[in-house]
Amino acid sequence: MQGLASPRLRLGCRRIRAGDAGLLLPEETATIAARQLSARQASGAARALARDLMEEEGLEAGAIIRSAAGSPVWPAGVTGSLAHDDEMAVAVIARRSDILSVGIDVEPAAPLPDDVAALVQTAADVVTGTARNLATRLLFSAKEAVYKACYPLHETILDYPDIRIDLTRGEAITITGFRAGLRFCLSPRIVVLAVAFHPA
Ligand SMILES: CC(C)(COP(=O)(O)OP(=O)(O)OC[C@H]1O[C@@H](n2cnc3c(N)ncnc32)[C@H](O)[C@@H]1OP(=O)(O)O)[C@@H](O)C(=O)NCCC(=O)NCCS
Structure with missing residues:
Protein backbone atom coordinates (compact mmCIF):
# COMPACT_ATOMS: atom_id res chain seq x y z
CA MET A 1 0.00 0.00 0.00
CA ILE A 99 -3.63 18.38 -3.89
CA LEU A 100 -7.08 19.53 -5.08
CA SER A 101 -8.94 16.46 -3.84
CA VAL A 102 -8.36 12.81 -3.01
CA GLY A 103 -10.51 9.73 -2.44
CA ILE A 104 -9.66 6.31 -1.01
CA ASP A 105 -11.46 2.98 -0.85
CA VAL A 106 -10.66 -0.45 0.59
CA GLU A 107 -12.25 -3.73 -0.43
CA PRO A 108 -11.55 -7.41 0.20
CA ALA A 109 -9.45 -8.99 -2.57
CA ALA A 110 -12.31 -11.26 -3.63
CA PRO A 111 -14.47 -11.38 -6.77
CA LEU A 112 -17.46 -9.04 -6.88
CA PRO A 113 -20.81 -10.89 -7.19
CA ASP A 114 -22.01 -10.86 -10.81
CA ASP A 115 -25.28 -9.06 -10.01
CA VAL A 116 -23.38 -6.19 -8.36
CA ALA A 117 -20.80 -6.11 -11.16
CA ALA A 118 -23.65 -5.67 -13.66
CA LEU A 119 -24.67 -2.46 -11.86
CA VAL A 120 -21.13 -1.12 -11.66
CA GLN A 121 -19.56 -1.82 -15.05
CA THR A 122 -20.48 -0.12 -18.32
CA ALA A 123 -19.12 -0.56 -21.84
CA ALA A 124 -17.12 2.66 -21.38
CA ASP A 125 -14.99 1.24 -18.57
CA VAL A 126 -11.59 -0.25 -19.43
CA VAL A 127 -10.43 -3.08 -17.17
CA THR A 128 -7.97 -4.91 -19.43
CA GLY A 129 -4.62 -5.70 -17.90
CA THR A 130 -5.97 -6.41 -14.41
CA ALA A 131 -6.32 -9.83 -12.74
CA ARG A 132 -9.51 -11.14 -14.35
CA ASN A 133 -11.17 -12.48 -11.17
CA LEU A 134 -10.64 -9.14 -9.36
CA ALA A 135 -11.28 -6.74 -12.24
CA THR A 136 -14.86 -5.84 -11.35
CA ARG A 137 -14.11 -5.57 -7.61
CA LEU A 138 -11.26 -3.20 -8.49
CA LEU A 139 -13.58 -1.25 -10.78
CA PHE A 140 -16.17 -0.97 -7.97
CA SER A 141 -13.51 0.25 -5.55
CA ALA A 142 -12.15 2.75 -8.08
CA LYS A 143 -15.63 4.26 -8.61
CA GLU A 144 -16.13 4.63 -4.85
CA ALA A 145 -12.72 6.33 -4.49
CA VAL A 146 -13.50 8.70 -7.39
CA TYR A 147 -16.91 9.52 -5.91
CA LYS A 148 -15.30 10.43 -2.58
CA ALA A 149 -12.77 12.69 -4.31
CA CYS A 150 -15.43 14.31 -6.52
CA TYR A 151 -18.20 14.87 -3.98
CA PRO A 152 -16.56 17.66 -1.91
CA LEU A 153 -15.99 19.67 -5.12
CA HIS A 154 -19.21 19.05 -7.10
CA GLU A 155 -21.64 18.02 -4.32
CA THR A 156 -23.42 15.73 -6.77
CA ILE A 157 -24.58 12.20 -5.97
CA LEU A 158 -23.22 10.01 -8.74
CA ASP A 159 -24.25 6.51 -9.74
CA TYR A 160 -21.73 3.95 -10.97
CA PRO A 161 -22.43 4.56 -14.69
CA ASP A 162 -21.75 8.28 -14.09
CA ILE A 163 -18.07 7.47 -13.53
CA ARG A 164 -15.89 6.19 -16.39
CA ILE A 165 -12.78 4.29 -15.35
CA ASP A 166 -9.74 3.32 -17.41
CA LEU A 167 -7.67 1.00 -15.24
CA THR A 168 -5.08 0.55 -17.98
CA ARG A 169 -4.30 4.27 -18.13
CA GLY A 170 -5.11 4.86 -14.45
CA GLU A 171 -7.63 7.58 -15.26
CA ALA A 172 -11.20 8.45 -14.30
CA ILE A 173 -13.75 11.03 -15.43
CA THR A 174 -17.26 11.72 -14.13
CA ILE A 175 -20.32 13.06 -15.97
CA THR A 176 -19.77 16.29 -13.99
CA GLY A 177 -16.35 16.71 -15.65
CA PHE A 178 -14.22 15.74 -12.65
CA ARG A 179 -10.96 14.02 -13.62
CA ALA A 180 -8.69 11.99 -11.35
CA GLY A 181 -5.63 9.79 -11.62
CA LEU A 182 -5.90 6.32 -10.12
CA ARG A 183 -3.39 4.28 -8.14
CA PHE A 184 -4.19 0.89 -6.67
CA CYS A 185 -2.90 -2.26 -5.02
CA LEU A 186 -4.60 -5.68 -5.01
CA SER A 187 -2.99 -7.49 -2.08
CA PRO A 188 -3.62 -8.24 0.74
CA ARG A 189 -6.65 -6.00 0.13
CA ILE A 190 -7.75 -3.85 -2.76
CA VAL A 191 -6.98 -0.22 -2.02
CA VAL A 192 -7.67 2.48 -4.61
CA LEU A 193 -6.57 6.09 -4.47
CA ALA A 194 -8.16 8.73 -6.75
CA VAL A 195 -6.13 11.92 -6.92
CA ALA A 196 -6.99 15.26 -8.52
CA PHE A 197 -4.32 17.96 -8.82
CA HIS A 198 -4.84 21.69 -9.04
CA PRO A 199 -5.11 22.93 -12.64
CA ALA A 200 -1.69 23.94 -14.02
C1 LIG B 1 -19.38 7.45 -0.06
C2 LIG B 1 -19.85 6.03 -0.15
C3 LIG B 1 -19.64 5.55 -1.60
C4 LIG B 1 -18.97 5.24 0.88
O1 LIG B 1 -19.11 3.93 0.77
P1 LIG B 1 -19.15 2.85 1.98
O2 LIG B 1 -18.80 1.56 1.33
O3 LIG B 1 -20.42 2.99 2.70
O4 LIG B 1 -18.05 3.20 3.06
P2 LIG B 1 -16.45 3.30 3.00
O5 LIG B 1 -15.90 2.59 4.16
O6 LIG B 1 -15.90 2.98 1.66
O7 LIG B 1 -16.23 4.87 3.24
C5 LIG B 1 -16.76 5.48 4.37
C6 LIG B 1 -16.23 6.88 4.41
O8 LIG B 1 -16.55 7.55 3.19
C7 LIG B 1 -16.56 8.93 3.48
N1 LIG B 1 -17.71 9.52 2.80
C8 LIG B 1 -19.03 9.26 3.01
N2 LIG B 1 -19.76 10.02 2.20
C9 LIG B 1 -18.91 10.76 1.46
C10 LIG B 1 -19.08 11.71 0.43
N3 LIG B 1 -20.28 12.09 -0.01
N4 LIG B 1 -17.96 12.28 -0.10
C11 LIG B 1 -16.71 11.95 0.31
N5 LIG B 1 -16.49 11.01 1.28
C12 LIG B 1 -17.59 10.44 1.84
C13 LIG B 1 -16.65 9.12 4.98
O9 LIG B 1 -15.39 9.60 5.44
C14 LIG B 1 -16.86 7.70 5.48
O10 LIG B 1 -16.21 7.45 6.70
P3 LIG B 1 -17.00 7.69 8.09
O11 LIG B 1 -18.25 6.89 7.96
O12 LIG B 1 -16.05 7.16 9.10
O13 LIG B 1 -17.24 9.16 8.19
C15 LIG B 1 -21.32 5.83 0.21
O14 LIG B 1 -21.51 6.01 1.55
C16 LIG B 1 -22.26 6.79 -0.47
O15 LIG B 1 -22.37 7.94 -0.09
N6 LIG B 1 -22.96 6.32 -1.51
C17 LIG B 1 -23.96 7.09 -2.22
C18 LIG B 1 -23.60 7.29 -3.65
C19 LIG B 1 -23.23 5.99 -4.32
O16 LIG B 1 -23.20 4.93 -3.74
N7 LIG B 1 -22.95 6.08 -5.62
C20 LIG B 1 -22.41 4.98 -6.32
C21 LIG B 1 -20.91 4.91 -6.04
S1 LIG B 1 -20.05 5.88 -7.17
Whole structure:
Protein backbone atom coordinates (compact mmCIF):
# COMPACT_ATOMS: atom_id res chain seq x y z
CA MET A 1 0.00 0.00 0.00
CA GLN A 2 2.90 2.37 0.68
CA GLY A 3 3.66 2.09 -3.02
CA LEU A 4 0.59 4.29 -3.59
CA ALA A 5 2.01 7.15 -1.51
CA SER A 6 4.01 10.03 -2.94
CA PRO A 7 5.86 12.96 -1.36
CA ARG A 8 2.62 15.00 -1.37
CA LEU A 9 0.25 12.24 -0.17
CA ARG A 10 0.40 10.41 3.15
CA LEU A 11 -1.64 7.27 3.58
CA GLY A 12 -1.91 4.45 6.07
CA CYS A 13 -3.97 1.55 7.32
CA ARG A 14 -4.88 0.36 10.78
CA ARG A 15 -6.73 -2.66 12.14
CA ILE A 16 -10.07 -1.69 13.77
CA ARG A 17 -10.08 -2.58 17.49
CA ALA A 18 -12.80 -2.94 20.13
CA GLY A 19 -12.20 0.41 21.88
CA ASP A 20 -11.81 2.52 18.74
CA ALA A 21 -15.11 4.38 19.13
CA GLY A 22 -13.36 6.06 22.09
CA LEU A 23 -10.87 7.63 19.66
CA LEU A 24 -13.57 9.90 18.25
CA LEU A 25 -13.30 13.50 19.48
CA PRO A 26 -16.47 14.90 21.12
CA GLU A 27 -17.35 17.07 18.11
CA GLU A 28 -16.92 14.03 15.83
CA THR A 29 -19.08 11.83 18.08
CA ALA A 30 -21.82 14.45 17.84
CA THR A 31 -22.00 13.93 14.05
CA ILE A 32 -21.74 10.13 14.24
CA ALA A 33 -23.66 9.31 17.44
CA ALA A 34 -26.68 7.70 15.78
CA ARG A 35 -24.62 4.96 14.16
CA GLN A 36 -24.06 1.40 15.37
CA LEU A 37 -21.07 0.64 17.60
CA SER A 38 -19.21 -1.23 14.82
CA ALA A 39 -19.56 1.81 12.52
CA ARG A 40 -18.37 4.17 15.27
CA GLN A 41 -15.37 1.91 15.90
CA ALA A 42 -14.47 1.99 12.21
CA SER A 43 -14.91 5.77 12.04
CA GLY A 44 -12.80 6.22 15.18
CA ALA A 45 -10.01 4.05 13.80
CA ALA A 46 -9.97 5.92 10.47
CA ARG A 47 -9.95 9.34 12.15
CA ALA A 48 -7.18 8.37 14.60
CA LEU A 49 -5.15 7.19 11.62
CA ALA A 50 -5.80 10.41 9.69
CA ARG A 51 -4.76 12.49 12.72
CA ASP A 52 -1.47 10.53 12.95
CA LEU A 53 -0.88 11.27 9.26
CA MET A 54 -1.63 14.98 9.76
CA GLU A 55 0.86 15.13 12.64
CA GLU A 56 3.50 13.36 10.55
CA GLU A 57 2.93 16.03 7.89
CA GLY A 58 3.37 18.79 10.49
CA LEU A 59 -0.28 19.82 10.31
CA GLU A 60 -2.58 20.54 13.22
CA ALA A 61 -4.47 17.26 13.79
CA GLY A 62 -7.95 18.63 14.45
CA ALA A 63 -11.40 17.08 14.41
CA ILE A 64 -12.78 15.52 11.21
CA ILE A 65 -16.53 15.90 11.57
CA ARG A 66 -19.02 14.19 9.28
CA SER A 67 -21.13 16.50 7.10
CA ALA A 68 -24.87 15.94 6.65
CA ALA A 69 -24.01 14.31 3.30
CA GLY A 70 -21.57 11.92 5.01
CA SER A 71 -18.38 13.47 3.67
CA PRO A 72 -15.53 14.20 6.08
CA VAL A 73 -14.94 17.89 6.89
CA TRP A 74 -11.17 18.38 7.13
CA PRO A 75 -9.32 20.96 9.22
CA ALA A 76 -8.33 24.12 7.33
CA GLY A 77 -5.51 23.52 4.86
CA VAL A 78 -6.06 19.75 4.70
CA THR A 79 -7.74 17.46 2.19
CA GLY A 80 -8.16 13.73 2.62
CA SER A 81 -10.37 10.70 2.55
CA LEU A 82 -11.35 7.78 4.79
CA ALA A 83 -12.58 4.22 4.22
CA HIS A 84 -13.09 1.06 6.22
CA ASP A 85 -14.17 -2.53 5.79
CA ASP A 86 -15.04 -4.96 8.60
CA GLU A 87 -11.43 -5.23 9.78
CA MET A 88 -9.30 -2.40 8.42
CA ALA A 89 -9.45 1.38 8.28
CA VAL A 90 -7.50 3.33 5.68
CA ALA A 91 -6.89 7.07 5.38
CA VAL A 92 -5.09 9.49 3.09
CA ILE A 93 -4.29 13.15 3.74
CA ALA A 94 -2.51 15.93 1.88
CA ARG A 95 -1.99 19.67 2.13
CA ARG A 96 -4.78 21.40 0.22
CA SER A 97 -2.17 23.62 -1.39
CA ASP A 98 -0.59 20.50 -2.96
CA ILE A 99 -3.63 18.38 -3.89
CA LEU A 100 -7.08 19.53 -5.08
CA SER A 101 -8.94 16.46 -3.84
CA VAL A 102 -8.36 12.81 -3.01
CA GLY A 103 -10.51 9.73 -2.44
CA ILE A 104 -9.66 6.31 -1.01
CA ASP A 105 -11.46 2.98 -0.85
CA VAL A 106 -10.66 -0.45 0.59
CA GLU A 107 -12.25 -3.73 -0.43
CA PRO A 108 -11.55 -7.41 0.20
CA ALA A 109 -9.45 -8.99 -2.57
CA ALA A 110 -12.31 -11.26 -3.63
CA PRO A 111 -14.47 -11.38 -6.77
CA LEU A 112 -17.46 -9.04 -6.88
CA PRO A 113 -20.81 -10.89 -7.19
CA ASP A 114 -22.01 -10.86 -10.81
CA ASP A 115 -25.28 -9.06 -10.01
CA VAL A 116 -23.38 -6.19 -8.36
CA ALA A 117 -20.80 -6.11 -11.16
CA ALA A 118 -23.65 -5.67 -13.66
CA LEU A 119 -24.67 -2.46 -11.86
CA VAL A 120 -21.13 -1.12 -11.66
CA GLN A 121 -19.56 -1.82 -15.05
CA THR A 122 -20.48 -0.12 -18.32
CA ALA A 123 -19.12 -0.56 -21.84
CA ALA A 124 -17.12 2.66 -21.38
CA ASP A 125 -14.99 1.24 -18.57
CA VAL A 126 -11.59 -0.25 -19.43
CA VAL A 127 -10.43 -3.08 -17.17
CA THR A 128 -7.97 -4.91 -19.43
CA GLY A 129 -4.62 -5.70 -17.90
CA THR A 130 -5.97 -6.41 -14.41
CA ALA A 131 -6.32 -9.83 -12.74
CA ARG A 132 -9.51 -11.14 -14.35
CA ASN A 133 -11.17 -12.48 -11.17
CA LEU A 134 -10.64 -9.14 -9.36
CA ALA A 135 -11.28 -6.74 -12.24
CA THR A 136 -14.86 -5.84 -11.35
CA ARG A 137 -14.11 -5.57 -7.61
CA LEU A 138 -11.26 -3.20 -8.49
CA LEU A 139 -13.58 -1.25 -10.78
CA PHE A 140 -16.17 -0.97 -7.97
CA SER A 141 -13.51 0.25 -5.55
CA ALA A 142 -12.15 2.75 -8.08
CA LYS A 143 -15.63 4.26 -8.61
CA GLU A 144 -16.13 4.63 -4.85
CA ALA A 145 -12.72 6.33 -4.49
CA VAL A 146 -13.50 8.70 -7.39
CA TYR A 147 -16.91 9.52 -5.91
CA LYS A 148 -15.30 10.43 -2.58
CA ALA A 149 -12.77 12.69 -4.31
CA CYS A 150 -15.43 14.31 -6.52
CA TYR A 151 -18.20 14.87 -3.98
CA PRO A 152 -16.56 17.66 -1.91
CA LEU A 153 -15.99 19.67 -5.12
CA HIS A 154 -19.21 19.05 -7.10
CA GLU A 155 -21.64 18.02 -4.32
CA THR A 156 -23.42 15.73 -6.77
CA ILE A 157 -24.58 12.20 -5.97
CA LEU A 158 -23.22 10.01 -8.74
CA ASP A 159 -24.25 6.51 -9.74
CA TYR A 160 -21.73 3.95 -10.97
CA PRO A 161 -22.43 4.56 -14.69
CA ASP A 162 -21.75 8.28 -14.09
CA ILE A 163 -18.07 7.47 -13.53
CA ARG A 164 -15.89 6.19 -16.39
CA ILE A 165 -12.78 4.29 -15.35
CA ASP A 166 -9.74 3.32 -17.41
CA LEU A 167 -7.67 1.00 -15.24
CA THR A 168 -5.08 0.55 -17.98
CA ARG A 169 -4.30 4.27 -18.13
CA GLY A 170 -5.11 4.86 -14.45
CA GLU A 171 -7.63 7.58 -15.26
CA ALA A 172 -11.20 8.45 -14.30
CA ILE A 173 -13.75 11.03 -15.43
CA THR A 174 -17.26 11.72 -14.13
CA ILE A 175 -20.32 13.06 -15.97
CA THR A 176 -19.77 16.29 -13.99
CA GLY A 177 -16.35 16.71 -15.65
CA PHE A 178 -14.22 15.74 -12.65
CA ARG A 179 -10.96 14.02 -13.62
CA ALA A 180 -8.69 11.99 -11.35
CA GLY A 181 -5.63 9.79 -11.62
CA LEU A 182 -5.90 6.32 -10.12
CA ARG A 183 -3.39 4.28 -8.14
CA PHE A 184 -4.19 0.89 -6.67
CA CYS A 185 -2.90 -2.26 -5.02
CA LEU A 186 -4.60 -5.68 -5.01
CA SER A 187 -2.99 -7.49 -2.08
CA PRO A 188 -3.62 -8.24 0.74
CA ARG A 189 -6.65 -6.00 0.13
CA ILE A 190 -7.75 -3.85 -2.76
CA VAL A 191 -6.98 -0.22 -2.02
CA VAL A 192 -7.67 2.48 -4.61
CA LEU A 193 -6.57 6.09 -4.47
CA ALA A 194 -8.16 8.73 -6.75
CA VAL A 195 -6.13 11.92 -6.92
CA ALA A 196 -6.99 15.26 -8.52
CA PHE A 197 -4.32 17.96 -8.82
CA HIS A 198 -4.84 21.69 -9.04
CA PRO A 199 -5.11 22.93 -12.64
CA ALA A 200 -1.69 23.94 -14.02
C1 LIG B 1 -19.38 7.45 -0.06
C2 LIG B 1 -19.85 6.03 -0.15
C3 LIG B 1 -19.64 5.55 -1.60
C4 LIG B 1 -18.97 5.24 0.88
O1 LIG B 1 -19.11 3.93 0.77
P1 LIG B 1 -19.15 2.85 1.98
O2 LIG B 1 -18.80 1.56 1.33
O3 LIG B 1 -20.42 2.99 2.70
O4 LIG B 1 -18.05 3.20 3.06
P2 LIG B 1 -16.45 3.30 3.00
O5 LIG B 1 -15.90 2.59 4.16
O6 LIG B 1 -15.90 2.98 1.66
O7 LIG B 1 -16.23 4.87 3.24
C5 LIG B 1 -16.76 5.48 4.37
C6 LIG B 1 -16.23 6.88 4.41
O8 LIG B 1 -16.55 7.55 3.19
C7 LIG B 1 -16.56 8.93 3.48
N1 LIG B 1 -17.71 9.52 2.80
C8 LIG B 1 -19.03 9.26 3.01
N2 LIG B 1 -19.76 10.02 2.20
C9 LIG B 1 -18.91 10.76 1.46
C10 LIG B 1 -19.08 11.71 0.43
N3 LIG B 1 -20.28 12.09 -0.01
N4 LIG B 1 -17.96 12.28 -0.10
C11 LIG B 1 -16.71 11.95 0.31
N5 LIG B 1 -16.49 11.01 1.28
C12 LIG B 1 -17.59 10.44 1.84
C13 LIG B 1 -16.65 9.12 4.98
O9 LIG B 1 -15.39 9.60 5.44
C14 LIG B 1 -16.86 7.70 5.48
O10 LIG B 1 -16.21 7.45 6.70
P3 LIG B 1 -17.00 7.69 8.09
O11 LIG B 1 -18.25 6.89 7.96
O12 LIG B 1 -16.05 7.16 9.10
O13 LIG B 1 -17.24 9.16 8.19
C15 LIG B 1 -21.32 5.83 0.21
O14 LIG B 1 -21.51 6.01 1.55
C16 LIG B 1 -22.26 6.79 -0.47
O15 LIG B 1 -22.37 7.94 -0.09
N6 LIG B 1 -22.96 6.32 -1.51
C17 LIG B 1 -23.96 7.09 -2.22
C18 LIG B 1 -23.60 7.29 -3.65
C19 LIG B 1 -23.23 5.99 -4.32
O16 LIG B 1 -23.20 4.93 -3.74
N7 LIG B 1 -22.95 6.08 -5.62
C20 LIG B 1 -22.41 4.98 -6.32
C21 LIG B 1 -20.91 4.91 -6.04
S1 LIG B 1 -20.05 5.88 -7.17
